[in-house]
Amino acid sequence: MRVVLGVTGGIAAYKAAHVLRGLRERGHAVRVVPTEAALRFVGAPTWEALSGEPVSTTVFEGVENVEHVRIGHEADLVVVAPATADLLARARGGMADDLLTATLLTATCPVVVAPAMHTEMWFNAATVDNVAALRARGWTVIEPASGRLTGADTGPGRLPEPDDIIRTALAATGRSAAPGPQDSPSAHGPLAGAAVVVSAGGTREPLDPVRFLGNRSSGKQGAALVAAAAAAGAQATLIAANVDSGVLAELPAAVAVEQVNTTAELEAACAAHASHADVIIMAAAVADYRPAAAAEHKMKKSGDDLTIALVENPDILRGLVELRDAGRARTGQLLVGFAAETGSHDGSAESLAQAKLLRKGCDLLVFNDVSGDRAFGRDDNAVVVYRAGTGGAEEVTRSEGSKADVSKDVIAAVAAERSR
Ligand SMILES: Cc1cc2nc3c(=O)[nH]c(=O)nc-3n(C[C@H](O)[C@H](O)[C@H](O)COP(=O)(O)O)c2cc1C
Known part of the structure; x- marks a missing residue:
C-alpha cells in the first residue's frame, strides 16, 4: 500500500x-x-x-x-x-x-x-x-x-x-x-471477512476542564466482545470510550482501536464506520444527558447549592438504524444494542430491555441486568440475547460466565443472525 x-x-x-x-x-x-x-x-x-x-x-x-x-x-x-x-x-x-x-x-x-x-x-x-x-x-x-x-x-x-x-x-x-501468529484472525471463522465494530466503555461529558459526568462502565465486556469477534475471523475495530489502558493492552494485535471521550465523539466515530461495517455492536454505556454548557475554567465553590442544566444526548443506536434505513449504511448491516437495566416501577429489567429492542429498531439486543453490583468492572456477566422477531422480542440465547465466555456466545448469536 x-x-x-x-x-x-x-x-x-x-x-x-x-x-x-x-x-x-x-x-x-x-x-x-x-x-x-x-x-x-x-x-x-x-x-x-x-x-x-x-x-x-x-x-x-x-x-x-x-x-x-x-x-x-x-x-x-x-x-x-x-x-x-x-x-x-x-x-x-x-x-x-x-x-x-x-x-x-x-x-x-x-x-x-x-x-x-x-x-x-x-x-x-x-x-x-x-x-x-x-x-x-x-x-x-x-x-x-x-x-x-x-x-x-x-x-x-x-x-x-x-x-x-x-x-x-x-x-x-x-x-x-x-497481527502476530497467535492473534491472526481465522480466515474460516463464522465472521471471516466481516467488518465488525464494537463500542466499549462509558462516555464522559465535561462539566469543566477537570470534572465530568460519567458512568461506571469499565469497557471489559466490549473488549471481550471485540476479541471474540477477531477470533471468529472478523476485521475487528474497538471504539473505546475511556476504557482502562490495562484492558486495551490485552486486546489481540489484530484489533484496531479508536479512542473517544464524549458521546458526540462516539457518535461521530460510529457514523464514520456506518458505510463499511457489516456489524456494529453498541456495548458502550452512553451518557443520556450532558451539561448544557461546560465551564471554561474550573468551577469554584460558591457556598450555594449548584444546579446544573442538562440537555439530552443524541441516541447513537437509533441514529445508526436511521442511517441504515435511509440506505446510507453498508447493505445488510447488523446492528446490536446493549441494555444495562436495573428495572424500575415501569417494569422488570427484562421487560424494559425487550421494549428497548423494539423501540430502537436494532436487530439484536443483549440484555444485562446491572441491579445490585452486577456487571460493572467485574470479570463475569450474565446476559440474555433477544432478536426482533415478527411477533416482538424473541429470546435467542442466555449466557452466563466470564465476560470472555459470554462474548463467545454473543458473537455466535451475531454470526447466526447474519446467516438467517
Ligand atoms: C517548541 C514548540 C513546540 C510546539 N508544539 C506544538 C504542538 O505540539 N502542537 C501544535 O499544534 N503546535 C505546536 N507548536 C506551534 C507550531 O509549531 C506552529 O503553530 C506552526 O505554525 C505549525 O506549523 P505547521 O502546522 O505548518 O506544521 C509548537 C511550537 C514550538 C516553538
Whole structure:
C-alpha cells in the first residue's frame, strides 16, 4: 500500500519516525510530506533516509511531475502525525499553501490525523470546531492521549503511541496491523471477512476542564466482545470510550482501536464506520444527558447549592438504524444494542430491555441486568440475547460466565443472525 505520512511542526514530530518505521516494517511504501515547521523539529535527511523517498514541503519542487496532485492521487492512505492545531485549521479551511495541504485536498483515500498539542489548544473552540468539521467530512481524527506535555504540564494533547496510530490508520483502509501468529484472525471463522465494530466503555461529558459526568462502565465486556469477534475471523475495530489502558493492552494485535471521550465523539466515530461495517455492536454505556454548557475554567465553590442544566444526548443506536434505513449504511448491516437495566416501577429489567429492542429498531439486543453490583468492572456477566422477531422480542440465547465466555456466545448469536 502507498502511504503518505504528513508530519507537522510539534514537539511530537520525532515520534513520527516510529510511525514511519512501523509502516515500512509492515511492507508499506511511505512518502513523508512534512511542513516547513516540522523540519525545524526533525530534518529532511531523517525522513529521506528512513523512507527511501525524497522529501519536499513545497508545491514548487518536482513541478514536472505535478507533485501537488500526484502524491495525493497515488496514495492509498494519508496519515498526519502529529497534526498541529494549525494544520487542522488549514485543512478545515481547504487551504493549499504547502505540499501537505495540497496533498490532503487531492487525496481520495482514507485520511487519518493524530493531533498533538497543548490541552488549551485542543479544547479551544476553534480546534473543537475544526475537528468536528473534519470528522463530518469522513476523516478519522484520533483522540490525543492524556499525559505529560511539552513542559511540566499534563493533560489531553499527547500524541498517541505510534503502534496505536498505525493500527487505527490501517483499520481505516480495512486492513489490520500485521497481527502476530497467535492473534491472526481465522480466515474460516463464522465472521471471516466481516467488518465488525464494537463500542466499549462509558462516555464522559465535561462539566469543566477537570470534572465530568460519567458512568461506571469499565469497557471489559466490549473488549471481550471485540476479541471474540477477531477470533471468529472478523476485521475487528474497538471504539473505546475511556476504557482502562490495562484492558486495551490485552486486546489481540489484530484489533484496531479508536479512542473517544464524549458521546458526540462516539457518535461521530460510529457514523464514520456506518458505510463499511457489516456489524456494529453498541456495548458502550452512553451518557443520556450532558451539561448544557461546560465551564471554561474550573468551577469554584460558591457556598450555594449548584444546579446544573442538562440537555439530552443524541441516541447513537437509533441514529445508526436511521442511517441504515435511509440506505446510507453498508447493505445488510447488523446492528446490536446493549441494555444495562436495573428495572424500575415501569417494569422488570427484562421487560424494559425487550421494549428497548423494539423501540430502537436494532436487530439484536443483549440484555444485562446491572441491579445490585452486577456487571460493572467485574470479570463475569450474565446476559440474555433477544432478536426482533415478527411477533416482538424473541429470546435467542442466555449466557452466563466470564465476560470472555459470554462474548463467545454473543458473537455466535451475531454470526447466526447474519446467516438467517
Ligand atoms: C517548541 C514548540 C513546540 C510546539 N508544539 C506544538 C504542538 O505540539 N502542537 C501544535 O499544534 N503546535 C505546536 N507548536 C506551534 C507550531 O509549531 C506552529 O503553530 C506552526 O505554525 C505549525 O506549523 P505547521 O502546522 O505548518 O506544521 C509548537 C511550537 C514550538 C516553538
